[in-house]
Amino acid sequence: MTAIALHPGAERRSFDWIPILVGVLTMATTLVFLVYPLVCAIGGAFVPSGEPLALENLTLGNFERFLTSTSYKRAFWNSLVVGLTATSLATLLALPLAYAVARVDIPFRRAIVALAVLPLISPPFIGAYSWIILLGRNGLITRLVAHVFDVQLPSIYGPFGVITALALGYFPYVFLIVQGALAASDPYVEEAARMMGASRWRILRTITFPSVVPAIAAGMLIVFIKALGDFGVPSILGGEYQVLPTLIYFQIHGFFNLNAAAAIAMVNVALTVGALGVLAWVNRRRTFATITGVARASRRATGSGAKLAAGSYVAVVLLIALLPQITVVVSSFVERWSGNRIPLIWGFGNFARVLTNLNQPVINSLILGGTATLVCVVFGTVTAYYVSRKRFFGRWALDLTIMLPFVLPGLVVGVAYLVGFNDGWIVLTGTATILVLAYFTRRAAYIFRSVQAAVGQIDGKLEEASTLCGANWATTMRRIVVPLIAPAILAGAILVFATLLGEISVTILLFSAKWKTISIAIYEYVISDELHNASAMGTVAIVMTLVLVLGASRLVGRSMSEMFRSWG
């Protein structure tokens, strides 16, 4: 024992094959399932429609329209405006919410965080359509306001509606991440400031806020990417207002011009890379507080005034943000609701009708989503650990490769997978594997980012100490690293799983009759004009998410706040 401690790793390290195996597996997975389809998808942007990807075919012709066509220029501008405004609005909504939940002693905090995950799983089509039922020209709220206050609300069609719906749909990303960071940040500095007589506002401005800036930036980035890539909301609420995803949809489903679609997607990516640059710049100017092990939780305000104010704000924001989900649940109990704003017949008929079509999609979604989440957890954790701890050539390339599929519109990734794995050396179309892999590709970034941030907060000396004591790599990971980053992994996993339940853009191209998911079942009812059945199916998805999220936090016995703490 003494000998080993004196000559660390001399003999043991040569037997430690696990890191090598993990490295090789990671690289192989990255090359086959991330790099290969991505090269296909992105490469297409630079060759003319229908031509093979070859050096002599390279052109910038697909981008020409951004210079010549007014509607392309306008869509580019609209996307930028929508992305930036929705992100700012989401952040403005989320920050007070995060502060209220993390720093004020309000009741039901675990339930609040679980409910805040729900806007992220808006069922396809019916989620956005709910806004028309509520706020359309003839909507419930519009008519109520006109009747009671004699005020005509502005039309929701166009940028106003799109931005509002996107901000309300995506603010949970900022909220979850920031409240986690707030709950976990070191309380001693703030207490010191208070003892020296600093005012509450001064502490908030000069200590609390700066310490969570990286978390805010990370949340804003996700919202920006999501808002920029969203097709559903602009297609329903946009009216004639077009954004880049609507153009991509036209090019693929209208003309099967994959090359033009890839070019538009690249412009989308360029906008995001710009945002990533800003994020990196913001982070570089900060020094990170290091969590060394156990930190005491921050103090929560207990004054009744603070509790009342914080509680009401949380209630109001959640109520508004959950309006689409509430509408879906309410209309799932309505059997006839047309030509009239008041439901005609109530009952359980919708649930009875979807019952025969319920089992298989629910089971499939659980299997596909669960497996994809597990793959994301393993792959995301390992790669994030390596990227944070080891210096190796091409680190930035790995980082970018994992982020890209998250940034690219789902439709583009879906087509790349369909074309890439339909024939040739790996045939996967029609199987569950292709869905799992596509999900994995699209969501690995959640776990990767989450764990990367968490590992960055752990002092490397803990692992060195473990190695010095003779533990091999696997033991160090299992006993030291994983327990410390477990909340970050779990937080990422919850987001991956919950958002996969509603995933439609990739699924619609890759699902097979045997592997129909719950989101496809909803969509089938939507295209068949059976909106009430779609609502019943959507309600099932909503309830499933709520149960799973609450169950996860109970199972681990940690508060959700803690799980999301390391996203900054």
Place this chain on the structure above:
Amino acid sequence: MKRLASLALLGYALAATPAFAQSSSLVLYNAGGLKLMQAIVDDFSKKNPGIKVEVINGGVGELITRIRAESARARGDVYFAASSDAYDFALDNFESYKSSEDGAFDRKTVQKDHKYYGFSQPLQAFVINTKMMPLDKAPKSWADLTKPEYKGKVLMAQPAQSGSAYSQMYQIVGLHGWDAMAKVIQNGTFVTSSKLAYANVGTGEFPIGITGEFNVLTMKEEGQPVVAIYPSEGTGLTMDGNGIIKGAPNLANARKFIDYANTKAAHEILVKVDNRRSIRPDVAAPAGLPSTQEIKVVPYDSVAAAGKKKEYLERFDKIFSAK
């Protein structure tokens, strides 16, 4: 960590078991909605008990994207209830087959190489919300849509996205030229979802929409205050059809299905279940829809329409973006 990894591998192994194709199966790519598909599949299965039918449901655009992306190795057998312009746009992706029912069809309703057979006739009509617009004020002809009084009141789908919206535009341009179409573009609101073009009229968001007639009938039956008006210049005989996908893995079964879908019995199911007009001359129109003798219909040349699609859409885009 290790336990997690082995769990993931196990999940993989379970999920990766491929769905191996049985010779006794048939894969439908269905663009016609659940109700119609279920009724047709039930009847077909009763008559062909040995064939197991699998269905992929989706929109016309999503399914044609799938078919083209899978063209190196087809996964589906039959494209069911899709608009004819989707076939004409991608004829190379479909297989010729002369059905046993060929004689019962008007020549204009069968693709000349027998790549698809007409199924339903979704005639395009105006849908009017009578609570928002009295019938005597409503537009009566395609030409009426150019009038300034309808500015901001007409809801249409983007022709680049919706096959039926493209056929509406093709008809207006054919009848009255691009000057008239430019005025319609000024008057209309062009949404990116063809579903909204009628759903939002039913719920009172807009007074006028343009859509397939059966949507109006279905909305009426649900109690929404809508009526259909057929344009007086005549509405084009657009159609939905069924065809075999090139390289269909279950070709023999696909042929059996096309033969079945072309029968009078199958077309009667179409009329009964979905309020749609059958293309077969010997099948009566659904109750609630006028017969083609009562309204003016004009031929619709879907091949010519498909040929002009790129040019027309670019022209539309130019006028639309200058709005």
